[in-house]
Amino acid sequence: MLTTGPVPVYPEVLQAMGRPVIYDYHPAFQTYYANVIDKLRLAMRTRLAPVIMQGEAILGIEAAAAALIGKSDIVLNLVSGVYGKGFAAWAARYGKEVVELAVPFDEVIDTEAVRQVLRRRPEITVVSVCHHDTPSGTLNPLAEIGKVVAEHGAYLIVDAVSSFAGLDVHPDAVDADIFITSPSKCLGASPGLSLISVSERAWQKIEANGDAPRGSFLSLLGWKDASEPGRxxxxxxxxxxxxxxDAALDRYFSEGAENVWARHAQTAAIMRDGLRQIGVQLWPKREEWCAPTTTAFRVPEGWSDAALRDRLLDDHGILVSLGRGETAGKVLRVGHMGSSAEPSFARAAVKALDEILSNRTST
Incomplete structure (x- = not known):
């Protein structure tokens, strides 16, 4: 299963999920939960305790918008793919105005363009960006964008769902005020939680925002300090x-973060090199824009995306993802996340594609 998420869950994670469920207010579970929060803090390399919301990452992304964006806020939404584009709906729901800086979905956001927009619109208070938009397979220059946003004094919301734990990206290092990720991608766990880092100044803004959800499933505030004794x-x-x-974090630490990132990068590099050798074109215009966690390639002439996807599955037992939104029908996507980030899997996918394309050139 070489999809872009959810990914195959590591065996030790599945085993852990089969443990007996205990009462959430049992002191033993509350201590255990606090320990998991601290492990997540260490993995995220952040000073403040992150929060865990009880729903897949789309919950965390919407909750971030609802909490941080107030009625007077003007939001700059950076769009290089389907998911970045989609954030505008939540930003518009909670804020005063949404300004869009968009590039074609086979390109990445230009940092200087962000700087110029902020200079033209100094009243912008919040900037949102999707680090790795899987339907495009591209990786935005997040650290550079974060510096520009910090210099401007705006708050930065980062969708790092498909990048965190697959490469060297952490909330404090990229000046993120809210940083949302998922256990179901590069950590190799299941898709039932949102993992969120919130900066100190973002908490202050959220607490001052009278419209931030309280007593709601969308409430970030409800989970603030939830791991503290007596809460x-x-x-x-x-x-x-x-x-x-917890098991996924243990595995991440055991392998070593740098080793995990290297495994993801190596797998993606093998996939890209193999595609070049068999004459298949990458979707991003430049290879340096390609993410190490997803390889998106253009559907070869004479094929439909679904037909090629089905041949890979039916003839070779390899499942990949179709495009979405503006990339639907144009690309196929091979995920390199968690347990799927193995060089042998990339080689198998290239070999299967080569056999299919060599034996039949049209559908």
Missing amino acids: SFPVTPSISEIYGL
Whole structure:
């Protein structure tokens, strides 16, 4: 299963999720939960304790918009793909105005263009960006964007769902005020949680925002300091998912973060090199824009995306993802995340594609 998420769950994660579910207010679970939060903090390399929301990462992304964006905020939404584009709907729901800086979906955001927009519109208070938009297979220059946004004094919301733990990206290092990721991508766990880092100044803004959700499933504030002794959970935690996240974090630390990143990068490089050798064109215009966690390639002439996807699955047992939105029908996507980030899998995918394209050139 070489899809772009969810990915095949590591065996030790599945085993952990099969443990008995205990009462969430049992002191043993509350201590355990606090330990998981601290492991996540260490993995994210952030000073403040992150929060875990009980739903897949789209919950965290919407919750970030609802909490941080107030009625007077003007949001600069950076768009280089389907998911970046989609954030505008939430930004518009909660803010005063949304300004869009968009590039073609086979390109990445230019940092200087961000700087110029902020100079023209100094009243912009929030900037949002998707680091790695999987339907495009591109990786935006997040650290550079973060510096520009920090210089401007705006708040930065980062969708790092498909990049965190697959490469060297951490919230404090990229000046992110809210940084959302998922256990179901590069950590190799299941898709039931949102993992969110919030900066100190972002918490202050959220607490001052009278429209930020309170007493709601969307409430970031409800989960703030939920791991502290004596604090109550706003809703019942997804206990089995917490077990799985804990095992995934243990595996990440055991392999070593740098080794995990190197494995992802090596797998993607082998995939890209193999595609070049068999004459298949990458979707991003420049290879340096390609993400190490997804390889998106253009559907060869004479084929439909679904037909080629089905041949890979039916003849070779390899499942990949179709494009989405503006990339639908134009690309296929091979995920290199978590347990799928193995060089042998990339070689197998290239070999299968070569056999299919060599034996039949049209559908």
